[in-house]
Amino acid sequence: xxxxxxxxxxxxxxxxxxxxxxxxxxxxxxxxxxxxxxxxxxxxxxxxxxxxxxxxxxxxxxxxxxxxxxxxxxxxxxxxxxxxxxxxxxxxxxxxxxxxxxxxxxxxxxxxxxxxxxxxxxxxxxxxxxxxxxxxxxxxxxxxxxxxxxxxxxxxxxxxxxxxxxxxxxxxxxxxxxxxxxxxxxxxxxxxxxxxxxxxxxxxxxxxxxxxxxxxxxxxxxxxxxxxxxxxxxxxxxxxxxxxxxxxxxxxxx
Amino acid sequence: xxxxxxxxxxxxxxxxxxxxxxxxxxxxxxxxxxxxxxxxxxxxxxxxxxxxxxxxxxxxxxxxxxxxxxxxxxxxxxxxxxxxxxxxxxxxxxxxxxxxxxxxxxxxxxxxxxxxxxxxxxxxxxxxxxxxxxxxxxxxxxxxxxxxxxxxxxxxxxxxxxxxxxxxxxxxxxxxxxxxxxxxxxxxxxxxxxxxxxxxxxxxxxxxxxxxxxxxxxxxxxxxxxxx
Numbered sequence: 450x451x452x453x454x455x456x457x458x459x460x461x462x463x464x465x466x467x468x469x470x471x472x473x474x475x476x477x478x479x480x481x482x483x484x485x486x487x488x489x490x491x492x493x494x495x496x497x498x499x500x501x502x503x504x505x506x507x508x509x510x511x512x513x514x515x516x517x518x519x520x521x522x523x524x525x526x527x528x529x530x531x532x533x534x535x536x537x538x539x540x541x542x543x544x545x546x547x548x549x550x551x552x553x554x555x556x557x558x559x560x561x562x563x564x565x566x567x568x569x570x571x572x573x574x575x576x577x578x579x580x581x582x583x584x585x586x587x588x589x590x591x592x593x594x595x596x597x598x599x600x601x602x603x604x605x606x607x608x609x610x611x612x613x614x615x616x617x618x619x620x621x622x623x624x625x626x627x628x629x630x631x632x633x634x635x636x637x638x639x640x641x642x643x644x645x646x647x648x649x650x651x652x653x654x655x656x657x658x659x660x661x662x663x664x665x666x667x668x669x670x671x672x673x674x675x676x677x678x679x680x681x682x683x684x685x686x687x688x689x690x691x692x693x694x695x696x697x698x699x700x701x702x703x
Numbered sequence: 704x705x706x707x708x709x710x711x712x713x714x715x716x717x718x719x720x721x722x723x724x725x726x727x728x729x730x731x732x733x734x735x736x737x738x739x740x741x742x743x744x745x746x747x748x749x750x751x752x753x754x755x756x757x758x759x760x761x762x763x764x765x766x767x768x769x770x771x772x773x774x775x776x777x778x779x780x781x782x783x784x785x786x787x788x789x790x791x792x793x794x795x796x797x798x799x800x801x802x803x804x805x806x807x808x809x810x811x812x813x814x815x816x817x818x819x820x821x822x823x824x825x826x827x828x829x830x831x832x833x834x835x836x837x838x839x840x841x842x843x844x845x846x847x848x849x850x851x852x853x854x855x856x857x858x859x860x861x862x863x864x865x866x867x868x869x870x871x872x873x874x875x876x877x878x879x880x881x882x883x884x885x886x887x888x889x890x891x892x893x894x895x896x897x898x899x900x901x902x903x904x905x906x907x908x909x910x911x912x913x914x915x916x917x918x919x920x921x922x923x924x925x926x927x928x929x930x931x
Contacts, residue, residue, distance in 0.1 A: 515892060620871075627770060
């Protein structure tokens with residue numbers, strides 16, 4: 450009897466041991482749209498390096514925060530700003546002390562037409578465009594940055610009536626890339642290829658011309674016990690991840 | 704309470720839905736009549752085409768419209784040729800999208816109503832020397848009144864409830880394309896739950912009331928009088 454029991458417990462113990470050492474965990478990550486491309490790459494390299502996997506959802510920070518407040522199953526949030534993660538921490542939905550800035554976003558004035566946007570962005574003053582797309586400034590930090598820039602240039606009153614609003618920065622890019630809006634403001638990461646603007650034409654807005662886009666990450670309550678979620682948070686600060694973040698034109702926090 | 708922006712969105716939604724319903728009845732009536740009466744082999748094809756918005760995700764329609772209405776799309780080139788600019792991000796574009804999106808909701812009830820009119824009824828009218836036009840207005844329309852009521856109400860409410868297509872081609876412009884459903888979505892995303900509650904509640908009450916009235920009025924299905 451006791452022999453049987455000990456054998457059984459040995460088997461059970463062995464099973465537990467083997468599953469925990471071999472089992473790779475998976476984590477569900479909410480990612481702000483502007484970070485789609487770099488995060489896809491980071492997730493791949495994360496999987497190779499750690500054996501864990503990261504499932505990515507892309508959308509606007511506001512939508513994710515609201516979903517997380519209402520029981521959304523996400524374990525890590527990579528936001529487009531610092532306010533989302535801070536709010537969730539205050540509400541006890543993010544693990545306190547896990548918040549940090551993972552990237553500093555760059556704003557670019559972009560058109561799908563080659564040569565449309567000049568090196569100085571003077572097209573904003575002289576161009577005869579009908580629509581300029583920006584992300585909804587109320588919802589998206591890149592939209593707020595664009596409004597900030599236009600205000601500083603004294604162009605807001607002129608351009609306001611021509612604005613169309615993307616629900617997030619991806620939709621904004623889609624309005625421009627389909628030609629429905631002649632130009633618009635998107636994140637540099639969306640249009641960068643090998644260190645320069647890949648297709649169409651663009652003007653990278655000088656960082657001094659708008660409030661810094663500090664993108665925050667936090668471990669969420671749901672992921673507090675998930676090794677994969679914790680590992681991903683650490684991996685974001687690793688050299689390979691930082692290299693990917695920089696490759697897409699982001700600055701690193703100092 | 705509702706802000707001015709919310710009221711603007713409500714008013715805009717009402718305008719889009721009213722105009723779309725009017726156009727839908729204008730287009731839908733002859734189309735439904737043809738579908739109900741034709742022996743043409745093309746009937747199945749057209750029926751399937753009209754019913755597509757029932758099963759297609761609005762994103763599919765929105766995606767195609769965005770591409771088609773863009774400067775290099777077929778519709779975009781046509782409107783450009785006619786000096787109308789592009790239709791995306793405009794009130795007109797929104798109305799056209801709504802007409803496509805709500806088409807089956809108007810055509811199908813009308814088609815059902817027309818289907819149930821017996822051939823003898825029309826023949827009787829003809830023997831009394833009623834022209835086809837006169838038959839339509841004096842016989843078909845009165846008999847099909849419940850069908851028209853259903854069609855108008857479903858067309859209107861379905862347009863009010865439209866979201867995916869508007870989100871994709873509207874550009875969320877205040878007073879032009881920011882309809883109630885989009886405004887609610889924005890409120891939720893901006894974490895403005897009280898605002899979202901007010902608008903969502905309005906829409907819920909509106910939709911229920913309309914459907915309640917519809918189902919109370921239409922106790923009986925469209926009646927067909929058989930002539931001997």
